[in-house]
Amino acid sequence: MITDAERRVLEEIIKNPIAGQGEIASSLGISRSAVASHISSLMKKGVLKRGYIVNEEPSVVVVGGANFDIKGVSFSEVIPMTSNPGKITFSPGGVGRNIAENLARLGIKTRLITLVGDDMYGDMLLKEAEKAGIDISGCDSISHRSSGTYMAIDGPDGNMVLALSDMEIFKEMTPEFVRTRQKALESASVIVADTNIPIDTIVYLKSQAAALYTPFCIEPVSVPKAALLKGHLDGVYMITPNKEEAEVLAMMDIKSDKDVEKAAVSIASQGVSVVVITLGQKGVYLYYDGMGGFINSIATNVVDTTGAGDALFAGIVYGIYNGYDIKKSVRYGLACAAVTVSSSLTVSPMLSPVYIEKIMAAGN
Known part of the structure; x- marks a missing residue:
């Protein structure tokens, strides 16, 4: 990750590639030696080549679903087969x-590769993504499919009771579609996929990541979609199944802590470097390099669990991107999840590196 000072020097070079160090120093109001130090650092990080040729800033590329979410929260215990009073939100x-x-x-340059429908929901999804700081140059809209839609019903405790999803549009995210975004893949420090996209596309992304020596991380999404990964895990760097998804991937029932350990070992034996089995409020089980152990979640006031897994995953990827050891990366992810479940929003606006570091410090 480049510093703010390095970013300012880089911006000057992009504006005027033939500018000398003295000229850059004068423009920024800093010393020439400071400019030389920043340029040397940018070269070491691979952002600049000799002759001040600018490489694209490393990024995380995420290939997966973008949906219009409809969420209902019941005011009391959900009663089947009748109308339940509650609150409905759209996001x-x-x-x-x-x-x-x-x-x-979290301050990571992030490119999203996805498809939306040529409809009002698709327009909203792309505008909101751009507003959130996501690079949407890899996104596209199509007229013959409607935008992905997800509907969830939560109980008064914030836990999901039922969910329905219409993800037909993501069948169009074929290897051919992703192949047209090759430049984005080549500049990625980490490539991420969720299983809303076709398995052929996941296999293609995995092969590209291997060719580029880039970590490839998968979020399994759901039990039926996790099942599609069987036989295709070899070469995956990191995966984050929940207990039910882990049962499918390991082909066993999980009824005890010992079973969790066995499932993680089984998944790792299929070619995954880092296995993180998520266990809700209990935390996670981390297995890598032949070692495993439980890591507790960070205690917080739970408002809504929706989005906790996505935040956990993103926090772990943040750590991988920044070169943290895997245990620290997972703890970072748990801190992100704690911030998320304490909010009614799927992605907490409180999320930032500074705030997460405070949460981690308090958790320790």
């Missing part, structure tokens, strides 16, 4: 989009 969502917004709020 942008989708696993891929949520992960991208979390990353953007």
Whole structure:
């Protein structure tokens, strides 16, 4: 990640590629030696080549779903087969989009690759994504499909009772579609996919990540979609199944802590470097390099659990992007999840590196 001072020097170079160090120093009001130091650092980070040729700033590329979310929260215990009084809200969502917004709020340059319908929901999704700081140059709209839509019903405790999704549009996100975004993949420090996209596309992204020596991380999304990953996990760097998704991937029932450990080992044996099994308020089980252990969640006042998994995933990717060790990355993700569940919004506006560091410090 480049510093603010390095970014200002980089902006001067982009504006005038033939400017000398003295000219840049004069423009920014800093010393020539400081400019030389920043340029040296930018070269070491791979942002600049010799001759001040600018490489594209490393980014995280997220390939996945962007949906229009409809969320209902019942005022009391949900009673089936009848109308339940409650509150209904509308917001942008989708696993891929949520992960991208979390990353953007954490200060990471994030590109989203997705499809929306040529409709009012699609327009709203793209405008809100751009407003959140997400690069949407890899997004497109199509007229023959409606935008992805997700509807969830939560109980008064904030836990989901039922959800329905219309994700037909993401069948159009074929390998051919993603291939036209190759430049974005080549500039990525981490490539992320959710399983709303076709399995052929996930396999293609995995092969590209391998060719580019770039970590490839998958969010399984749901039990039926996680099942599609079986036989395709070899070469995945990190995956974050919940208990039910882990049962499908490991092909076993999980009824105890020992079962959680066995499931993680089974998933890792299929070629995954880092397995993070999410366990709700209990935290996660992390397995990597032949070692495993439980990591507790950070205690907080739970308002709504929607989006917690997306925030956890984004926080772990933030750590990977910044070169943290995997345990610190997971703890960072747990802090992001804690901030998210304490908000009624799917992506908390409180999310920032400074605030997350405070949460982590308090949690320790």
